[in-house]
Every structure is written in structure tokens, then in C-alpha cells.
Amino acid sequence: xxxxxxxxxxxxxxxxxxxxxxxxxxxxxxxxxxxxxxxxxxxxxxxxxxxxxxxxxxxxxxxxxxxxxxxxxxxxxxxxxxxxxxxxxxxxxxxxxxxxxxxxxxxxxxxxxxxxxxxxxxxxxxxxxxxxxxxxxxxxxxxxxxxxxxxx
Numbered sequence: 839x840x841x842x843x844x845x846x847x848x849x850x851x852x853x854x855x856x857x858x859x860x861x862x863x864x865x866x867x868x869x870x871x872x873x874x875x876x877x878x879x880x881x882x883x884x885x886x887x888x889x890x891x892x893x894x895x896x897x898x899x900x901x902x903x904x905x906x907x908x909x910x911x912x913x914x915x916x917x918x919x920x921x922x923x924x925x926x927x928x929x930x931x932x933x934x935x936x937x938x939x940x941x942x943x944x945x946x947x948x949x950x951x952x953x954x955x956x957x958x959x960x961x962x963x964x965x966x967x968x969x970x971x972x973x974x975x976x977x978x979x980x981x982x983x984x985x986x987x988x989x990x
Contacts, residue, residue: 844975846968848942848961855964856923865915873926876933887920888912900936907944910957919960925967935974942975 852858860866867886873879880898883889884906889898893906910918920941927933941961963971 843979844939844942845946846972846975848945849938849971850960850962851965851968852962853965855921855962858919858921858962860917860919860960863915864917864919865913866919866921869920869922869926871923874929876927876930879926879933879937887918900940903937904940904943907940907959908947913957916956917958917960919962921962922964922967924964925970928967928970931974934970935978938971938974939978 856871869882869886873882880903881895883903884893884895884898887906887910889906890912893902925934926937941959945959945961
């Protein structure tokens with residue numbers, strides 16, 4: 839069985855992510871800066887992407903985030919842009935690795951199963967986060983994990 843490879847090209851990097859805007863008719867969700875914990879990341883992600891009640895913050899975990907990002911049927915706009923002001927949970931590389939896998943996996947899964955193109959996903963990060971994200975994805979692709987946590 840071939841191991842899933844997480845490609846950095848699934849992400850968009852811009853110099854000033856805080857000022858990045860989408861086009862008319864896009865659903866634009868903004869992740870604030872300085873998200874420090876896993877719980878905070880999960881809660882804010884659910885809030886900015888308007889997760890339905892099925893994904894309540896008390897129950898939110900990485901499996902549910904993965905399911906939600908693969909669905910997003912409650913969002914009417916075709917193009918969904920998730921903009922990160924900075925790198926969330928930057929001091930917890932294991933958590934950041936799980937988050938990146940969910941984002942990239944949602945984008946890659948749509949291609950692999952050839953789902954109808956209901957949504958186009960765009961995940962925007964500041965360009966100064968490229969080297970950290972590249973490091974994390976290389977570890978996941980080579981070993982399947984970052985630090986001491988096993989990755990999905």
C-alpha cells in the first residue's frame with residue numbers, strides 16, 4: 839500500500855497574509871494570529887468555517903475536522919479561502935502537523951476520488967512560515983510522524 843504524500847504545493851504562501859483578500863463571491867475565513875493551543879485551534883477553525891452543530895467545540899477532534907473539511911456542504915460559495923495571519927500552534931509541531939494533514943488531505947482527497955467540484959479550497963499562509971511547514975511535511979512524508987506523535 840502506498841503511503842499518502844502531503845504536498846506543500848496544496849498551500850498558498852503570500853508576503854502579507856493578513857491583507858490577503860479573495861474575489862467577489864468567495865467565502866473568506868480568517869484565522870487570527872497567535873493561536874497557541876490545540877483546543878484553541880480546533881475551536882477557532884470550527885467558528886471561522888461555520889461548522890454545523892454536529893461539530894460542536896466540546897466534541898471537536900482531528901477526525902471530525904477531517905470529515906468537516908471533506909464536506910463543507912453548508913457553505914454555499916464555490917471557492918473557500920482560509921487565511922492564516924501567522925502559523926498557528928507554531929510551538930507544537932505535532933499539532934501543526936495534524937492540522938496541515940487535514941488541510942492538505944481535504945484538498946488532495948477531492949482530486950483522488952474525483953468528487954464533483956462543489957468547492958475549490960485555498961489555504962493561505964504567510965510566506966515566512968514556508969520553511970517550518972516544509973520541514974513538518976518532509977518529516978510526515980518520510981517517517982509518518984512529527985516529534986513523538988503518530989500522524990493520521
